[in-house]
Amino acid sequence: MRQCIMTVFVSLWLMGCGEQTWQTKDLSGLMPPLAFNLVDENGNDVTADQYLGRSTLLFFGFTHCPDICPTTLARLDAATQRLKETDRDDIQVLFVSVDPRRDDPASLRAYTDAFGPQFIGLTGNKAALDELTRRYRVTYGYGEEDGNGNYEVSHSSAVFAFNEQGKARVLIRDSDPMDAVVADLKTLVDDG
Amino acid sequence: MLPTPLANIPRPVRIWCWTFLLILGMPSALFAADLQISDARMRLLPGDIPAAGYFTLTNTGETDNTLIGADSASFGNVTIHQSVSKNGVSSMQHVDQLTVAAGEQVEFAPGGYHLMLMKRKHPIAVGDEIEVTLLLGNGQRQNVKFRAGAPTTQ
Numbered sequence: 001m002r003q004c005i006m007t008v009f010v011s012l013w014l015m016g017c018g019e020q021t022w023q024t025k026d027l028s029g030l031m032p033p034l035a036f037n038l039v040d041e042n043g044n045d046v047t048a049d050q051y052l053g054r055s056t057l058l059f060f061g062f063t064h065c066p067d068i069c070p071t072t073l074a075r076l077d078a079a080t081q082r083l084k085e086t087d088r089d090d091i092q093v094l095f096v097s098v099d100p101r102r103d104d105p106a107s108l109r110a111y112t113d114a115f116g117p118q119f120i121g122l123t124g125n126k127a128a129l130d131e132l133t134r135r136y137r138v139t140y141g142y143g144e145e146d147g148n149g150n151y152e153v154s155h156s157s158a159v160f161a162f163n164e165q166g167k168a169r170v171l172i173r174d175s176d177p178m179d180a181v182v183a184d185l186k187t188l189v190d191d192g
Numbered sequence: 193m194l195p196t197p198l199a200n201i202p203r204p205v206r207i208w209c210w211t212f213l214l215i216l217g218m219p220s221a222l223f224a225a226d227l228q229i230s231d232a233r234m235r236l237l238p239g240d241i242p243a244a245g246y247f248t249l250t251n252t253g254e255t256d257n258t259l260i261g262a263d264s265a266s267f268g269n270v271t272i273h274q275s276v277s278k279n280g281v282s283s284m285q286h287v288d289q290l291t292v293a294a295g296e297q298v299e300f301a302p303g304g305y306h307l308m309l310m311k312r313k314h315p316i317a318v319g320d321e322i323e324v325t326l327l328l329g330n331g332q333r334q335n336v337k338f339r340a341g342a343p344t345t346q
Contacts (some may be wrong), residue, residue, distance in 0.1 A: 066237060066244035066309075067275045068282045071302040074344035110238040114343040139281060146286075148269060150310070154283035174277070174303065 020187050023180035024161075024170045031160065031168035034058070036132045038096065041109035041121035048166060051120075055091045055188045057172070058160040060138060062099035062153045063111040069095075072159065072174060073115045079181045080118065087189045088118070090164070096132065097123040098140040099153045136160055163191040226253030227292065227328060234309065234338040235302075235345040236316060243316075245270075245307030245324060245338055246300045246345075251292040258291045258329030266322050268311025275303055284308075289329065302346055316340050 034048040034056060057076060061069035073095065080088045095112050097103035100123045103111075108121030124132070133140055133156075143152035159172040161184065169191065170184050232247040251257050262270045272287040287305065292298050300306050307324065316322060320340045325333050 063237070063241050065284070066235060066242045067273065067284065067302060067306045068277075070235060070237065070244070070343050071346070074302075074346060077344055107239055107241070111241060114238045143283070148310075152284050154281050156280055157277050157282035158280055173280070 020191060022170050022184050022187065024172045024176045024184050027160070027168045027171050031137075032135055033168060034162045034166035035135065036096075036122075036124075037128050038122040038124040038132070039105065041105045041112060043105040046122065051092065051094065052166050053164050055164050055185075055191075056162040056166070057091065057093045058096065058136075058162065059093065060096050060098050060133065060140060060155045062097050062155065063103050063107055064099065064150070065153065065155075068157060068174075070115075072157065073119065075174070075178070075181070076159065076172075077115055077119075079178060079185055082182045083185060083189070087186060090189045091118060091185060093119045095119055095121050096129070097121065098129055098133070098155050099123075099142075100125065100129070161185075161188055163188055226251060226255070226330075227257050227259070227326075227332075227334060228252055229326065229334065229336045232324075232336045232338045233345055234316075234322060234340045235343060236318060236340045237343050240312060243267075243309040243312070243340075244302075245309055246302065247336065247338070249292055249298045249300065251294055251296050254294050256291050256293050258289050259326060260289045260329050261327040262307055262324055263327070264309065264322065264324040266313055266316065266324075267309045268313060270310070270324065271308050272305070273308045274305050277303075291329075318342055 036048045038046055040046045059072060073093070076093055080091055097108055103123050108123060112119035112121040138156035140153065140155045145151045157174055160168060161170045161172060163169050169188055172181055172184065228250045230248045230250070232245070235244040235246070237243060249259065259272065262272065264270050272290060273284045274287050275282060275284050290298065290305070298305065318340055321337045322340055323335055324338055325335050327333055
């Protein structure tokens, strides 16, 4: 019996000491820390440093995207709703629009506010967006305009998660089970 | 062996009963439209940002049927789209037409097929029912009421 308790104790101690185990794709050491020069949804120039101190979920999209982007944002909202309130308040979602032509700060703000206060809209000029997307090795592009002036935007569908010091931690994809996303958000908040 | 109660029923009543049962058992397609639409809902986004329409399309007929478009008095432009994810990159593709084979079902759901409803003509609130007409390849027009929901509508 004593041996059994000892084993459990040692296992717990080892777990406490070791690296976190993530259930979505582990990015630790694979991606650079959070850094950008963008414009926020109030039209102010902002840098990543201003967003440190809370866990950050970074997602690339555009507002004229009624299907994929809201689906991802709704999933993140549902996942954070399953955390306790103090943990939930420690998470911010940065929605970076790669479509600055249509997404001015006002429409970005209207869009992100519709999902909740933890959703923050950012965008930037082509140089700023290129620098950020290259940094995280994602691509974006524009389709041809149709007769009504509408065009499609292709963008990365994954969410990059950073701890409160801005260190890259995991990549959350739409195919990841909700339980795994919730577990990793909890680990991410505790990681800080 | 149990006695058959049917034998006690007069013959004309028995014939009537059998006919009635036969009618009940006939394929419902003979009476209803071939393409049935259920669970029609709309994901409403703020301002002039396009809305997404989702529903389940079931072909209860005996021949293939094709969805070729949609329109609505509440929107300036309605198109059929499909979201595609390839190597971690998402994009939307315009769908000119979508054939639903006899007896088959197609889901218009988040991350796949959806109606893209653009250029709202009047304010729409969550809970409103918005009529959309689906245009079918056989010339039929089918009116469907979509319930408007929050941006997190799945």
